[in-house]
Amino acid sequence: MKRTLFAIAFLLATTLTAAVQSPSQFLGFEVGADRKLADYKQIVSYFRALAAASPRVRVETLGKTTLSEDFIMAVVSSEGNMRNLEKIRETARKLADPRGLNDEQIAQLARDGKAIVLVTCNIHASEIASSQMAMEWAHALATANDAETKRRLDNVVLLLVPSLNPDGETMITDYYRKFLGTRYDGGRLPWLYHHYVGHDNNRDWFMLTQVETKAMSRAVYNEWYPQVWVDEHQMGTDGPRMFIPPFADPVDPDVHPLIWREANLVGTNMAFRLEQQEKAGLIYGYSFDAYWLGGTRNTGWWKNITGLLLETASARIASPIVIDPSELHGGSKGLIEYKATVNHPHPWAGGTWRMRDIMDYERIASDALLETAADRREDLLRDVAVRANAAVAFGGGKAYRIPHDQHDWPTAQFLAALMLEHGVEIQQADNGDYWIPMAGPYSRFLVEMLEPQRYPEVRLQAGKDILRPYDVATWTLPLAMGVTVEKTTMPARFKPVTDIKPETKEVLRKHASQPKPRIAIYNPWGGALDEGWTRWLLDQYGFTPKSLHPADVKAGLQNYDVFILPDIEKDEIASGRRAGGEGSMKYIDELPPDYRGALEKEGAAALKTFVENGGTLLAFNAGCDYVIENFNIPVRNVLARAADFSVPGSLVRVHVRNDHPVTAGMAEETAIFIDHPIAFETTSPGNELQRWVLMTYPEEARDVLLSGWISGEEKMTRKAAAVAMTYGKGRIVLLGFRPQHRGQTHATFPMIFNALYWGREN
Numbered sequence: 136m137k138r139t140l141f142a143i144a145f146l147l148a149t150t151l152t153a154a155v156q157s158p159s160q161f162l163g164f165e166v167g168a169d170r171k172l173a174d175y176k177q178i179v180s181y182f183r184a185l186a187a188a189s190p191r192v193r194v195e196t197l198g199k200t201t202l203s204e205d206f207i208m209a210v211v212s213s214e215g216n217m218r219n220l221e222k223i224r225e226t227a228r229k230l231a232d233p234r235g236l237n238d239e240q241i242a243q244l245a246r247d248g249k250a251i252v253l254v255t256c257n258i259h260a261s262e263i264a265s266s267q268m269a270m271e272w273a274h275a276l277a278t279a280n281d282a283e284t285k286r287r288l289d290n291v292v293l294l295l296v297p298s299l300n301p302d303g304e305t306m307i308t309d310y311y312r313k314f315l316g317t318r319y320d321g322g323r324l325p326w327l328y329h330h331y332v333g334h335d336n337n338r339d340w341f342m343l344t345q346v347e348t349k350a351m352s353r354a355v356y357n358e359w360y361p362q363v364w365v366d367e368h369q370m371g372t373d374g375p376r377m378f379i380p381p382f383a384d385p386v387d388p389d390v391h392p393l394i395w396r397e398a399n400l401v402g403t404n405m406a407f408r409l410e411q412q413e414k415a416g417l418i419y420g421y422s423f424d425a426y427w428l429g430g431t432r433n434t435g436w437w438k439n440i441t442g443l444l445l446e447t448a449s450a451r452i453a454s455p456i457v458i459d460p461s462e463l464h465g466g467s468k469g470l471i472e473y474k475a476t477v478n479h480p481h482p483w484a485g486g487t488w489r490m491r492d493i494m495d496y497e498r499i500a501s502d503a504l505l506e507t508a509a510d511r512r513e514d515l516l517r518d519v520a521v522r523a524n525a526a527v528a529f530g531g532g533k534a535y536r537i538p539h540d541q542h543d544w545p546t547a548q549f550l551a552a553l554m555l556e557h558g559v560e561i562q563q564a565d566n567g568d569y570w571i572p573m574a575g576p577y578s579r580f581l582v583e584m585l586e587p588q589r590y591p592e593v594r595l596q597a598g599k600d601i602l603r604p605y606d607v608a609t610w611t612l613p614l615a616m617g618v619t620v621e622k623t624t625m626p627a628r629f630k631p632v633t634d635i636k637p638e639t640k641e642v643l644r645k646h647a648s649q650p651k652p653r654i655a656i657y658n659p660w661g662g663a664l665d666e667g668w669t670r671w672l673l674d675q676y677g678f679t680p681k682s683l684h685p686a687d688v689k690a691g692l693q694n695y696d697v698f699i700l701p702d703i704e705k706d707e708i709a710s711g712r713r714a715g716g717e718g719s720m721k722y723i724d725e726l727p728p729d730y731r732g733a734l735e736k737e738g739a740a741a742l743k744t745f746v747e748n749g750g751t752l753l754a755f756n757a758g759c760d761y762v763i764e765n766f767n768i769p770v771r772n773v774l775a776r777a778a779d780f781s782v783p784g785s786l787v788r789v790h791v792r793n794d795h796p797v798t799a800g801m802a803e804e805t806a807i808f809i810d811h812p813i814a815f816e817t818t819s820p821g822n823e824l825q826r827w828v829l830m831t832y833p834e835e836a837r838d839v840l841l842s843g844w845i846s847g848e849e850k851m852t853r854k855a856a857a858v859a860m861t862y863g864k865g866r867i868v869l870l871g872f873r874p875q876h877r878g879q880t881h882a883t884f885p886m887i888f889n890a891l892y893w894g895r896e897n
């Protein structure tokens with residue numbers, strides 16, 4: 136009798152396990168092996184099969200990607216929790232906005248609730264190991280029968296997104312397979328790995344311009360309310376093996392300190408478990424700061440979610456690499472020399488590094504996340520409410536008013552709609568003004584979005600230079616968008632708003648009856664982020680521009696009215712080579728023959744002919760340096776060789792001459808976004824051309840900076856930020872800033888639209 140029961144139980148167990156195939160069994164190759172990659176469709180098919188076979192796994196579709204792929208997220212937890220997901224979500228939602236709950240009720244919800252943790256993979260498509268690891272991890276969780284895994288799954292609901300960039304994963308796997316075994320094996324993609332924004336898909340998490348960002352953001356802030364978010368990336372090949380928080384300085388003073396304590400708790404356990412398994416090269420306090428807002432999990436810091444970034448060293452996609460010990464180096468914030476330090480006590484010695492290694496590191500760290508979340512479930516749940524309540528108290532009776540009576544109401548509506556999408560409460564008065572009460576869980580987020588940044592200057596030793604920001608130093612939306620927002624007190628309750636449909640911008644209404652110009656954008660091999668953002672912006676507003684590779688430009692531009700040179704370094708436009716000082720590494724690995732070349736002499740000549748014959752050349756930021764060098768125009772960049780000028784990405788003040796077609800309709804003063812050493816000085820030209828200074832920096836250095844950080848601003852005073860000129864029968868417009876920076880700087884979008892029509896007015 137006993138024997139039979141045992142036999143039946145054994146049979147049942149084996150049948151169940153057999154039904155839940157491993158990713159390697161299901162896909163028919165060894166996942167994680169050298170030179171083997173599962174593509175996005177295979178990953179989705181595996182997750183769907185796993186969900187069909189296991190009661191611990193469910194697959195949700197978050198939406199469609201830019202190129203119409205299904206964007207999926209797996210939900211993984213114990214059988215019991217999977218039957219109870221609605222209640223678990225409801226508890227998380229209440230704790231995320233605990234207004235109206237007393238301490239006892241919060242404590243009770245934390246006791247009864249389950250931790251919800253979100254793990255996102257592969258947003259940067261070439262950082263591909265995590266997407267492969269995700270299948271193995273989900274399979275292990277679905278099939279494990281040991282007490283510890285069951286305990287973790289009983290306490291935690293895991294939201295697992297195998298790729299935040301499905302289109303990019305498809306591009307990378309297609310390209311990788313095409314050149315596998317050739318001299319281009321594992322090489323970089325010749326174009327952006329997101330249809331529009333490439334690497335900047337991880338700079339979009341407060342602006343929500345892309346469909347993937349929007350869909351994920353909705354799942355996080357409107358549906359699941361996770362307490363912890365871990366985003367898995369890869370970094371360079373020749374430094375430490377894996378960055379795990381604690382983050383590096385500086386720290387944003389507006390973020391609740393419990394965020395850092397929890398990130399450190401989770402991160403420290405990850406490193407502890409990795410070190411126990413003798414994984415070398417772990418580092419914290421390195422490179423990645425606790426100040427910048429734009430990345431996936433970072434935006435959550437101001438919205439009471441503990442976010443962690445993991446960065447593991449890369450291979451060549453799925454092909455192994457060999458690193459000589461002499462090639463290992465530090466040089467970044469937190470590790471100046473490559474050696475043992477307290478934040479990097481066990482340096483990796485060099486040798487072979489493969490995708491399997493990356494997956495193993497990521498898997499151990501991911502399991503350690505579940506362990507900590509299970510151990511600290513109640514703390515994590517309660518702390519969300521603690522942070523939310525602190526934010527409500529901080530907001531008090533304060534409010535932001537977006538007055539209806541302002542320069543650019545459609546863009547003001549756009550800003551209000553964006554805040555609504557972020558889960559912020561918006562009300563509207565009878566006179567049309569929007570009101571944003573601050574007494575809510577996201578009050579710190581509102582401050583961060585709507586008020587100027589003062590970059591925290593941190594020096595690690597007296598007299599030494601300050602720590603530089605990882606990315607930009609500012610994101611103040613009212614300045615970037617040219618919207619008036621006033622901080623005041625909430626005078627009354629107004630009508631709650633649930634939907635805002637912004638009207639059309641004035642500049643677009645003005646040109647609506649004119650035929651659309653034919654627009655070309657320069658697209659270098661290897662891709663350029665600003666090309667992608669420019670194309671995105673113009674597509675958004677129905678311009679359908681064409682992106683041209685070097686050979687297309689050399690073939691002649693007679694079919695276009697406007698040619699746009701985006702923010703690309705002049706050397707890269709001219710020769711495809713990277714600039715850099717004496718002794719710097721200028722090597723970039725070779726692309727296949729079909730994807731080579733730059734503008735060179737022939738392209739420069741084609742551009743000149745285009746403008747002389749009546750075309751408009753529009754250049755942004757670094758692209759202006761190329762025009763200055765190649766066209767005989769009365770403009771120079773006074774900051775081209777400035778030694779002590781630095782700006783990592785800040786908003787500064789300019790005065791606008793708005794009696795020119797390019798600046799028509801703009802306010803007399805505006806903010807522009809700058810991140811490149813460029814400011815123009817013009818001179819009075821001969822009779823062959825006319826020039827207009829469209830924007831100038833203030834007279835006084837102290838008036839330049841509006842938000843962020845800058846050094847050497849006295850070199851910009853009274854210099855021009857934008858100039859326009861005639862050239863032959865055509866026109867040149869130089870915008871020495873980022874007029875459409877990551878889709879954020881609505882204040883300067885009108886200059887782009889106006890420039891497209893300059894000389895073509897009816």
Ligand SMILES: [Zn+2]
Binds near residue numbers: 259262368369
């Ligand atoms: Zn990355």
